Amino acid sequence: MIPEFSVWEAVLYTFLNSFPYMLLVLFSFRGRWRFGTRVTVLLLAAATVTQVSLNTYRFFSPQVQNPLYDAVISVIYIGFIFLAIKERFGKLVFTVLVLMDLGNLVVVLSKFTEGLFFPQEALLRYHFTYSLFMLPVEALLITAVYLLIFKGITADSEPDSELSAASVPLWRYMWLIPAVFYLIWTQHFYTSGKSTLENALDPFSTGYLLLIDIGSVLIYRTIVKVVAVYEKNARLTADNHELELQKMQYDTINERIEEMRSTNHDLRHNVVLLRQIRKNGDLSALDELIASYPASVKHDQPLRYCENDTVNAVLTYFSEIALKNGIDYSVTIALPEKCFIEKPDLAVMFGNILENAVEACKFIDGKRYIKVSGRYDPVPEQLSFIVENNYKVEPHIDENGVFLSAKHKGIGIGINSVRHIAGKYGGNSSFMPEDGVFTVSVMICE
Numbered sequence: 001m002i003p004e005f006s007v008w009e010a011v012l013y014t015f016l017n018s019f020p021y022m023l024l025v026l027f028s029f030r031g032r033w034r035f036g037t038r039v040t041v042l043l044l045a046a047a048t049v050t051q052v053s054l055n056t057y058r059f060f061s062p063q064v065q066n067p068l069y070d071a072v073i074s075v076i077y078i079g080f081i082f083l084a085i086k087e088r089f090g091k092l093v094f095t096v097l098v099l100m101d102l103g104n105l106v107v108v109l110s111k112f113t114e115g116l117f118f119p120q121e122a123l124l125r126y127h128f129t130y131s132l133f134m135l136p137v138e139a140l141l142i143t144a145v146y147l148l149i150f151k152g153i154t155a156d157s158e159p160d161s162e163l164s165a166a167s168v169p170l171w172r173y174m175w176l177i178p179a180v181f182y183l184i185w186t187q188h189f190y191t192s193g194k195s196t197l198e199n200a201l202d203p204f205s206t207g208y209l210l211l212i213d214i215g216s217v218l219i220y221r222t223i224v225k226v227v228a229v230y231e232k233n234a235r236l237t238a239d240n241h242e243l244e245l246q247k248m249q250y251d252t253i254n255e256r257i258e259e260m261r262s263t264n265h266d267l268r269h270n271v272v273l274l275r276q277i278r279k280n281g282d283l284s285a286l287d288e289l290i291a292s293y294p295a296s297v298k299h300d301q302p303l304r305y306c307e308n309d310t311v312n313a314v315l316t317y318f319s320e321i322a323l324k325n326g327i328d329y330s331v332t333i334a335l336p337e338k339c340f341i342e343k344p345d346l347a348v349m350f351g352n353i354l355e356n357a358v359e360a361c362k363f364i365d366g367k368r369y370i371k372v373s374g375r376y377d378p379v380p381e382q383l384s385f386i387v388e389n390n391y392k393v394e395p396h397i398d399e400n401g402v403f404l405s406a407k408h409k410g411i412g413i414g415i416n417s418v419r420h421i422a423g424k425y426g427g428n429s430s431f432m433p434e435d436g437v438f439t440v441s442v443m444i445c446e
Contacts, residue, residue: 007056013126014055016134017107018077019048021099024142025081028095028150034086047080059126090171091153097178098220102145104185105213109141110134111200122201148217152224170227177223181216185209308335310343311350315372318354327361328369333385335376340446341383345421352414353440357389360438364392381446383427388439395433418442 022044026033033040051073058069078096085092113133115122121129188209192199199205305315315331322329339346354370361368367390374385415431418440422429427444 007060009126009128009131010056010059011052012128012131013134014052015048016131016138017055017103018051018073019044020138020142021103022047022077022080024146024150025085025095025099028146028153029085029087032086034084040084043080043084047076051076088171090173090175093175094171094178095150095153097175097182098145098149101178101181101185101213101216102141104182105209106134106138106141108200108206108209110137111197112203112206113137115201123197125197145217149220149224152221152228170230174223174227177219178216181212184212305331306333306335307337308339308346309337310346311335314347314350314354318351318358318370321358322361322370325358325362326368327358328367330369331372333372333374335374335383336378339376339383340381341425341444345424349418349421349442352417353387353442356414357387357438357440360391360393361389364390382444384441384443386439386441388437390436391433391438392436395438 026040026044035043054069054076055073058066063069081096082092110130110133111122114127114130117133118127118129121127188205189196189199192205194202194205304312305319306312311333315333319329319331354372357370361370370387370389372385372387374383376383419429422442422444425444425446427442429440429442432439432441
């Protein structure tokens with residue numbers, strides 16, 4: 001068989017039918033690559049070279065009509081997307097089917113446009129003029145599909161986050177819609193009684209398929225918008241739940257702080273009474289006072305760790321808890337009273353971290369310690385602090401790296417609250433268990 005085109009024309013056509021679409025996926029899902037840049041680029045190159053080589057060989061072989069080639073090329077194409085991108089299965093299936101619909105439209109419009117300007121060359125299947133018209137058509141449609149569909153698909157939360165998981169039921173079925181449009185395309189080509197080339201050159205056939213694709217793109221965009229609204233509602237619900245939890249935690253901490261302040265208030269009164277007893281020399285009254293004073297109250301703990309009353313109250317409270325549990329408790333932090341972070345957020349953030357640290361230390365038989373260090377920079381305003389504690393029981397972490405609660409099913413509320421507060425102010429937080437030491441680092445800038 002003598003082909004109607006040269007090798008370089010076949011290579012160019014195959015390249016334009018694979019590489020731009022894989023590049024579109026990589027760009028759309030940037031930041032969600034499964035591997036590093038080097039490995040991903042190597043995978044892209046390997047997939048492209050394999051598809052181009054296989055399809056070019058097929059064009060010049062006696063088995064040019066063998067459907068096995070199409071199947072293998074599709075497997076390589078789809079396999080690359082699923083291997084390179086770390087994303088929900090349903091969303092990737094949706095993406096692949098949208099790309100297949102897009103590829104069909106590019107092929108038909110390119111051939112139809114070629115037929116308008118070069119009617120004789122258009123009959124030669126893969127003449128270079130075909131690729132010449134494919135370049136602008138592909139660039140235009142890929143840009144439109146990215147802006148209308150793919151940009152919205154990847155605008156939600158991280159794939160492993162709790163919020164992203166909320167949309168899983170939607171993506172589990174949304175892929176059926178582009179699948180139906182793909183079947184409409186297939187049905188049109190195989191039941192029209194015309195060859196693929198004849199369908200592409202027929203203005204009525206091309207116009208029909210163009211209208212179908214315009215409708216499908218509008219539907220895909222609607223789907224993306226619906227999912228975005230769903231995710232936004234899920235995010236608002238999660239934020240409201242988070243605020244309720246933080247308020248409960250803040251109220252609890254405040255109750256404990258008030259108890260401590262009450263004890264300190266009683267201590268000041270008792271000091272006055274002690275002076276009176278010493279002046280009168282009434283030893284029986286001294287015995288009564290000693291017997292009535294709570295044995296649990298310790299007097300050797302610092303009462304002032306920093307100038308910020310809210311943080312100082314939390315640090316002081318947990319110093320008492322640490323002392324009761326035999327935990328070495330050291331604090332070195334400079335934080336003024338005026339701070340851009342709201343007081344409830346400061347209380348919840350420090351309270352959750354220290355409460356988790358105390359709970360972790362309780363399981364240690366030997367030396368226990370909690371170390372708090374931090375600083376506040378006024379220009380620009382920035383709070384950074386680190387809390388370290390040793391532990392014995394390894395934290396519960398799921399396959400996605402999310403810390404789970406040891407007290408109940410689900411994610412750890414304390415760690416999630418700290419992350420939420422840090423994110424609220426545009427800051428960062430990290431939680432690192434390593435070699436028996438759990439380190440929490442928080443940095444927040446105004």
